[in-house]
Amino acid sequence: MKLFKAKKIWMPLIAASLVLSLTACGGNSAKPGAEAPDTDEPVTITFSFDQGIGQPAQTLIDEYNASQEKYIVESKILPQDANVVHDDFVNKLASGDTSVDVMALDVVYVAEFASAGWLTDLTQYFDQATQDLYLPGTIETATYNEKLVAFPWFTNASALFYRKDVLEQLGVEPPTTYQGWMDLQSQVQGVNDVQYTSVFQAALSEALVCNWVEYVANNGGEILDADGNPVVNSENNIEATQIMLDLVKNYAPEGVTTYNEPESEQVFLDGKALFIRDWSGFWSQANKEGSKVKDKVGVTSLPVGPKGTESHSTLGGLNLVINNAIDDAHKEAAVDFIKYLSSESVQKKMNLIAAQPPVLKSVYQDAEVLEANPFYADFYDIIMNGKARPMSPQYARVSDSIQRNIHAALAENIDIKTALDTIQSDIEALNK
Known part of the structure; x- marks a missing residue:
């Protein structure tokens, strides 16, 4: 099965x-x-x-x-x-x-x-x-x-919301790759109160699944191959998860592995992050009265990884x-x-x-x-270009495995390959 x-x-x-x-x-x-x-x-x-x-x-x-x-x-x-x-x-x-x-x-x-x-x-x-x-x-x-x-x-779909006032001040266009955003780290520190390059949702929750499958898709990876077999522990997926871990460790607030949407949004609304990955509805929130970034926000596609060819957001x-x-x-x-x-x-x-x-x-x-x-x-x-999460009759169990293992990897409680091998095994067991 x-x-x-x-x-x-x-x-x-x-x-x-x-x-x-x-x-x-x-x-x-x-x-x-x-x-x-x-x-x-x-x-x-x-x-x-x-x-x-x-x-x-x-x-x-x-x-x-x-x-x-x-x-x-x-x-x-x-x-x-x-x-x-x-x-x-x-x-x-x-x-x-x-x-x-x-x-x-x-x-x-x-x-x-x-x-x-x-x-x-x-x-x-x-x-x-x-x-x-x-x-x-x-x-x-x-x-x-x-x-x-x-x-x-x-x-609904996610997008990358960014501080267009900061990029305009630096005279740069929005990068299209994860590395391009990371390369701005040294330039954006302190510009218009920015403290962090990145903020997103990495708590032990369904939000983490939505975020992680985007890193996978945007680095040319898949959860399944064309025949429906799990390919979770592929080289592309290992690299994609490493990119996510790098952002957690070096470019995001220290507590990002406890952030769902409200916590990550508050960091950006307070003007402390260069970009946030969030759902489309965040646009109105960022531009309402009281937001420190009102009228300073741009929107673009999620970045792609080294092996990616186009950007995909989770639907x-x-x-x-x-x-x-x-x-x-x-x-x-x-x-x-x-x-x-x-x-x-x-x-x-x-x-x-x-x-x-x-x-x-x-x-x-x-x-x-x-x-x-x-x-x-x-x-x-x-x-x-939005993509569905894996279509499974046992989606709750698949999601649970992704949440537990990817969160453990981002917290550095296990290494990335072990996390992906475990998810691979869990899905294979569901196939039997």
């Missing part, structure tokens, strides 16, 4: 103890293949999402309900906790519960849910010409075993999925609702009211969107 390879067919085992603990809930009890009921009454579906996007999502739901009379969407809001949301969805879908029709699912869990047979195949509803209108990386996150089992709703975001256990009438309603959420006007509105990066390419050229997000002129090329 291979991991990460979208073209492979997975037959995951659900632990008996989990299955026995699940209890089917009420709701739309018809199973796939059931005929749509003959009724003129509107079909009601339930959309489940987390509180973090609660108000913007509810606004869109209300407008959809007001726009037509064929379908009604009700909301089920979960806490803003990725683990709680994941477990709630797993418990429902594994038990055949049909009380929820559409779910906003973190991109890293699509493979897990699809391999279990819980998600409706959407390929027939979105042809290739339609898919080509969307950012390619987001379609990748929605595809499993060559089937479109989800549809992108909104996305985040949420995809829309349909419960495969609901009947045909509810699937039809769910597809219509997803088409609404992924339409150009709604994609634009979601960006303007919630600052969520759209998945539809055309929205990045919209004048009103560019006025609200002027850095999108540069960010578009960055997000076009």
Whole structure:
């Protein structure tokens, strides 16, 4: 059994103890293949999402309900906790519960849910010409075993935010390589209060995974080869991890291995770092009142390593999925609702009211969107090259191995090769 390879067919085992603990809930009890009921009454579906996007999502739901009379969407809001949301969805879908029709699912869990047979195949509803209108990386996150089992709703990608006032004062252009940024260390010390060249997220967390896979990709490395076999301990990946360790030891604040987004952002907002690797939403935070770097921030692609040829950022975001256990009438309603959420006007509105990066390419050229997000002129090329994290039905276990071993290497508790060998072994064990 291979991991990460979208073209492979997975037959995951659900632990008996989990299955026995699940209890089917009420709701739309018809199973796939059931005929749509003959009724003129509107079909009601339930959309489940987390509180973090609660108000913007509810606004869109209300407008959809007001726009037509064929379908009604009700909301089920979960806490803003990725683990709680994941477990709630797993418990429902594994038990055949049909009380929820559409779910906003973190991109890293699509493979897990699809391999279990819980998600409706959407390929027939979105042809290739339609898919080509969307950012390619987001379609990748929605595809499993060559089937479109989800549809992108909104996305996110990281970028390199830097002190353009400092570079202008030095008379240099933003470097395109890690070494180029490191070479500025001696020149930037003390310029406009800068103390550190670099700051990023290296705490023992999912943020570390997002950061590390970028170093790998940007040095020409891979987590898997073309056949889906793990190649974690390759020379390219060892070199990429060494670059990350060098930044930790010599170019970043001493506590960077305890930093998630808030801690790293504060260093940059206080004017102490030349650049920060962060998600796109940091742009507005850096330029709001009270920020010491307001109007002094530029944005560019992440650097590449010695063996890299192009820059890739990690993609985040949420995809829309349909419960495969609901009947045909509810699937039809769910597809219509997803088409609404992924339409150009709604994609634009979601960006303007919630600052969520759209998945539809055309929205990045919209004048009103560019006025609200002027850095999108540069960010578009960055997000076009965004890549998904490894697509695995057992992503949580893979992520755990990466977090533990890469963090140990950055803390210099183990050497880099040992860390990568251990991750390699862990993934190979999952393949058996």
